[in-house]
Structures are given as C-alpha cells and as structure tokens.
Amino acid sequence: MAGKLKSIRLDNYKPLREIVFEALREAIITGELKPGERLMEVQLAEEMGVSRTPVREAIRKLELEGLVVMIPRRGAYVSGLSLKDAADVFEVRQSLEGLAAALAAERITDEELESLERILVEISEAAEKDDVDTVIKKDSEFHQILFKATRNDRLVQIINNLKEQIDRFRLQSFTNRARVRSLLEEHKKIVEAISDRNVELAKKLAEEHIERVENNVMNILRKQMDFEEELSC
Structure with a gap:
C-alpha cells in the first residue's frame, strides 16, 4: 500500500x-x-x-x-468484488435503469437531450484517444443526466445510493476498447428511443445494455479469480 x-x-x-x-x-x-x-x-x-x-x-x-x-x-x-456482489448490484441496476430510461422518454427536455448527444460525441473522441479516464467520467455524466430527466427524486436517490458500487464495476467495463465502442452504440440507440418518446423501446434497450455490461464484468471477474487462484497454488 x-x-x-x-x-x-x-x-x-x-x-x-x-x-x-x-x-x-x-x-x-x-x-x-x-x-x-x-x-x-x-x-x-x-x-x-x-x-x-x-x-x-x-x-x-x-x-x-x-x-x-x-x-x-x-x-x-x-471489500472484495465477488460474483455475488456483482450479480446483486446489476440485478437492481437493470430494473432501475430500465425504469429511468422509460421515464426519461416521457419527461426529458430538449436541453437534456442535447446534453446527452454532446456527451456521446465526447465519449467517442475520448475513446479514439484511449483516454479511459475521460470515457468513465463522461459515461457517469451521461447516466446522471438521464436520471435527472426522470423528474423522480426518489428514483435518483436510490440509484445514487448504489453509485459507489456501480463506479467500481464501471471501471471494469472500460478495460476493453472494443467494448467501449459497443457501449457507445448502445447509448446512442437508447438516446434515439428517448428522443422518439418510445417508452417501451427505451426501457428495453436500457435493460439490455445493463445486461451486456453485467456479462462483460462477470467474465472479467471470473478471469481475475482464476488468475488469483493459480497464483495461490
């Protein structure tokens, strides 16, 4: 240390x-x-x-x-990042973010939509430079604007209570450049659905996005555990 x-x-x-x-x-x-x-x-x-x-x-x-x-x-x-911890966090996060996207599709302002689209451009530029720190920062900003657009303070509070756990897993999500490009495309589709005021599609895309993030993180954690187990033998 x-x-x-x-x-x-x-x-x-x-x-x-x-x-x-x-x-x-x-x-x-x-x-x-x-x-x-x-x-x-x-x-x-x-x-x-x-x-x-x-x-x-x-x-x-x-x-x-x-x-x-x-x-x-x-x-x-x-504290460790166990598979059970990850599964628990993503199970809750998937439901909350699906709900957030659905509510945002109903209540988002034009200014907030412009902010989301601008952040997607900034994430794309940072990804091209392999600037992982900026990608993580902008991804967090993206989700915060999306949560604010729900106009549901209690939902935002519940999601923010998970923020520290989510941030730890967010770092794991951006270790692969190809995965960053996939995340960007998923975000773009969610924004398009919200912009079209398509509540059901926005909810579905957000839930699928979190499911893919979970699968990626779980695979990384499994590999880390296998490596640590080999070292301990």
Whole structure:
C-alpha cells in the first residue's frame, strides 16, 4: 500500500474528513487500493499528511457504503468484488435503469437531450484517444443526466445510493476498447428511443445494455479469480 496516496491539499472549502473520505473512496473505485488490501490508519495518515482522526472517520463511512469491511482483531480491508456482489448490484441496476430510461422518454427536455448527444460525441473522441479516464467520467455524466430527466427524486436517490458500487464495476467495463465502442452504440440507440418518446423501446434497450455490461464484468471477474487462484497454488 505504501506510496499509493497523495498528500491532501488543505486549500479546499470542504471539511478535512470529507476530503480524506473522497480521496480514499476514489482510490478504491479506481483500483489504486485493491480488494483485500488492508487499510492501516497510521500509514494512510502519513501518506495523506493528516492526523489519524479523519482517516478513521473516512474508513467508518466507507464501511457503511460497502467499500470497506472491518474484521475483528485484524482491522479494515478494502471489500472484495465477488460474483455475488456483482450479480446483486446489476440485478437492481437493470430494473432501475430500465425504469429511468422509460421515464426519461416521457419527461426529458430538449436541453437534456442535447446534453446527452454532446456527451456521446465526447465519449467517442475520448475513446479514439484511449483516454479511459475521460470515457468513465463522461459515461457517469451521461447516466446522471438521464436520471435527472426522470423528474423522480426518489428514483435518483436510490440509484445514487448504489453509485459507489456501480463506479467500481464501471471501471471494469472500460478495460476493453472494443467494448467501449459497443457501449457507445448502445447509448446512442437508447438516446434515439428517448428522443422518439418510445417508452417501451427505451426501457428495453436500457435493460439490455445493463445486461451486456453485467456479462462483460462477470467474465472479467471470473478471469481475475482464476488468475488469483493459480497464483495461490
């Protein structure tokens, strides 16, 4: 774990505990802190240039979000990405995103449609440059605009409660350039259905999109587990 985290910048308007929390969460989501890795308060505090208190508070909050597990007498560890975890998240996500696309087809504004189309262009440009960070960022923006277009605050809240788990799997989805192109085409079809106000088609395409993402992620996780099992033999 040594040397993975940068020193915290204190010229930020947010409370220190929130800055530390966001830094640790980002490190987990991007894979800098890997599943099964132990989180040692003293070492993390030294790397980030802060006291142990905000680190301890951040770890507790990460535990509540399911990104960290506390093992009695052993300490805090980055939670693993099990096949069961992935299946559970995608099962919920498929239903929620299908509903979101259907509602967006009924309620989206012209400005929001333009935003979705612009983001698709930005994703395409980033993909051509193999700029994975931008692709992931823009994909997240795409879905947030889509959720906002539902005009259903409770639905948005429920989806955002899964955001950290979804973001971890989003990173897995963009490890293959061919898959990025497929994702882009799937997004385009969803936007076309929403633009045509075709509620049923938008719902169907969104659900199929999430199912393909799930299949891709599950295959990646299985390969990782097989590789880790070989190393342990």
